[in-house]
Amino acid sequence: MEAKREDQTCALKLKYVKGQNSAGKDVYAVVTFPHVNPEVTDADMYETVVLMGRLQARSLHAIVREDSASLIPQG
Structure with missing residues (x-):
């Protein structure tokens, strides 16, 4: 059975x-x-985080990308 993604979200931590x-x-x-x-x-996300890191006094320990989506059956 085929499925497609809907309601995709993404967060950066x-x-x-x-x-x-x-x-x-x-x-x-x-x-x-x-x-x-x-x-x-x-x-692109990593490059943005590196640039943002230059603005911080604290050391960056980890970069986490969290993607989420609902799978809807097709057909």
């Missing part, structure tokens, strides 16, 4: 090192951008 706890382990802060165009390429 940036995980920064916020500091360290009393045990010396890193503590993280996550910044979420929830309404990203799902058609943006991974390369």
Whole structure:
């Protein structure tokens, strides 16, 4: 059975090192951008994050792209 995607969404999450706890382990802060165009390429998204990272005082630890869509049967 064939299916198509509908209601696509995309979010971008940036995980920064916020500091360290009393045990010396890193503590993280996550910044979420929830309404990203799902058609943006991974390369363009990564390049944008690198540019945004230059504006931050904290070190970037991880970049996460979350895509979601409903699958609707066709036919």
